[in-house]
Amino acid sequence: MVVNFRRFRKCQVRQLMMTCFVISAVMVYWESSDSNLTNHVKSYSLRHLLSSLDFISANLTISRGEARRFSDHQYLINHEQKCTNRDVLLLLFVKSSPENFERRQAIRSTWGNEAYIERTLGVSVRVVFALGLHPSPSQRKKLQEMLHQEDEKYNDLIQQDFLDTFHNLTIKLLLQLGWTHAYCSNAQFLMSADDDIFVHMPNLIHYLQEVRRSGVKDFWVGKVHRGAPPIRRKDSKYYVSEEMYPWSMYPDYTPGAGYVVSKDVAARVYEASLTLNASLYIDDVFMGICANAMGISPQEHAFFSGEGRAPYHLCIYNQMMTSHGHVKDFHELWRLATDPEVQKVSLGLLGKLYCTVAKIRLLCVPQFQNTYPCRAAFL
Numbered sequence: 001m002v003v004n005f006r007r008f009r010k011c012q013v014r015q016l017m018m019t020c021f022v023i024s025a026v027m028v029y030w031e032s033s034d035s036n037l038t039n040h041v042k043s044y045s046l047r048h049l050l051s052s053l054d055f056i057s058a059n060l061t062i063s064r065g066e067a068r069r070f071s072d073h074q075y076l077i078n079h080e081q082k083c084t085n086r087d088v089l090l091l092l093f094v095k096s097s098p099e100n101f102e103r104r105q106a107i108r109s110t111w112g113n114e115a116y117i118e119r120t121l122g123v124s125v126r127v128v129f130a131l132g133l134h135p136s137p138s139q140r141k142k143l144q145e146m147l148h149q150e151d152e153k154y155n156d157l158i159q160q161d162f163l164d165t166f167h168n169l170t171i172k173l174l175l176q177l178g179w180t181h182a183y184c185s186n187a188q189f190l191m192s193a194d195d196d197i198f199v200h201m202p203n204l205i206h207y208l209q210e211v212r213r214s215g216v217k218d219f220w221v222g223k224v225h226r227g228a229p230p231i232r233r234k235d236s237k238y239y240v241s242e243e244m245y246p247w248s249m250y251p252d253y254t255p256g257a258g259y260v261v262s263k264d265v266a267a268r269v270y271e272a273s274l275t276l277n278a279s280l281y282i283d284d285v286f287m288g289i290c291a292n293a294m295g296i297s298p299q300e301h302a303f304f305s306g307e308g309r310a311p312y313h314l315c316i317y318n319q320m321m322t323s324h325g326h327v328k329d330f331h332e333l334w335r336l337a338t339d340p341e342v343q344k345v346s347l348g349l350l351g352k353l354y355c356t357v358a359k360i361r362l363l364c365v366p367q368f369q370n371t372y373p374c375r376a377a378f379l
């Protein structure tokens, strides 16, 4: 009797500790994702209660004429022939800003080097930079001159006459969709990316070639935010008012740091954007609304980092697709990640074992840095 009683107590204590552990893990997770717990619970439960979010796009639908006002901007720099007479596998739009010359330069000489990609991977990729006008009129003239010079040399800037600000990012998305529709609809895939993201081009190309071979349609891949709530804290960069977006959750979407869609998805998202109110300035959420209107949902890839940054490790380079928050270390990371030694490290049973252990240690421990999920360790 005494023994049983003790065992019972022991069990309970263990259970209690387990529960505490799980709760604190959940709290840490929520804390680190920088959001309001109640909002998350609300939006997450909503996501599982609602079978369809059609009411969102229905509510945001406006006439073509009204929608046109959002995308009605003149091209200041354009390259209409970028994709003609070529079998373009990937059109990659980098969202840049006039003053970010150094970032563009770093991308051109590392992962965005079209000639290198063509030579080493045997595919045609087009990398272009989407820009608006510098918001400060006093700096604009000088910067425009510099942009024209830069473009003369590299022929890869696409600029329209809207102000290049954070709250005009959806306008920049409309630029990307409109330009793709007009001048590059033959590209098999469209990618949209920030200019501080690292793309492991060889890994990405091999992956997309496989996807293409299997003839996939409705393809939209990235890190996926499921049932995320709008941020209502006024001091947040991502603050969205009730008036602009009255519902308590967003449709599933992929963070704008980097995602890829197939050309049929690009065409349908463009089509949807022609009749939606684009005043919601969170561009990736707006993309999610367009896609949702067309019945397209994103799929998660463990090695698309979203807002996170990849750990520096040979076993990670092998599989990484994107990593966010790089500028200074582009060259270093490019050199390390494309080193032929990288492929060798995970070869054979021993290599696989070594890499799995290394990845578990990097990804499956509690951490405060946002990076690839633990399950990426087992892929």
Ligand SMILES: *[C@@H]1O[C@H](CO)[C@@H](O)[C@H](O)[C@H]1NC(C)=O
Residues within 6 Å of the ligand: 036, 037, 038, 039, 233
């Ligand atoms: C969480 O949300 C509630 C209501 O939505 C709000 O009253 C509260 O201040 C928020 N808390 C934080 C820490 O943002």
Ligand SMILES: *[C@@H]1O[C@H](CO)[C@@H](O)[C@H](O)[C@H]1NC(C)=O
Residues within 6 Å of the ligand: 058, 059, 060, 246
């Ligand atoms: C959209 O939602 C808002 C707020 O709920 C409502 O006031 C408006 O009438 C709706 N519009 C349409 C077209 O359904």
Ligand SMILES: *[C@@H]1O[C@H](CO)[C@@H](O)[C@H](O)[C@H]1NC(C)=O
Residues within 6 Å of the ligand: 161, 162, 163, 164, 165, 167, 168, 171
């Ligand atoms: C977006 O660009 C338009 C066109 O240049 C401009 O009128 C508007 O003020 C910009 N919006 C923001 C929030 O910068």
Ligand SMILES: *[C@@H]1O[C@H](CO)[C@@H](O)[C@H](O)[C@H]1NC(C)=O
Residues within 6 Å of the ligand: 062, 066, 243, 244, 245, 277, 278, 279, 280
């Ligand atoms: C689009 O939505 C905003 C609110 O977010 C509203 O003020 C505006 O009138 C809407 N535009 C049209 C054309 O309905």
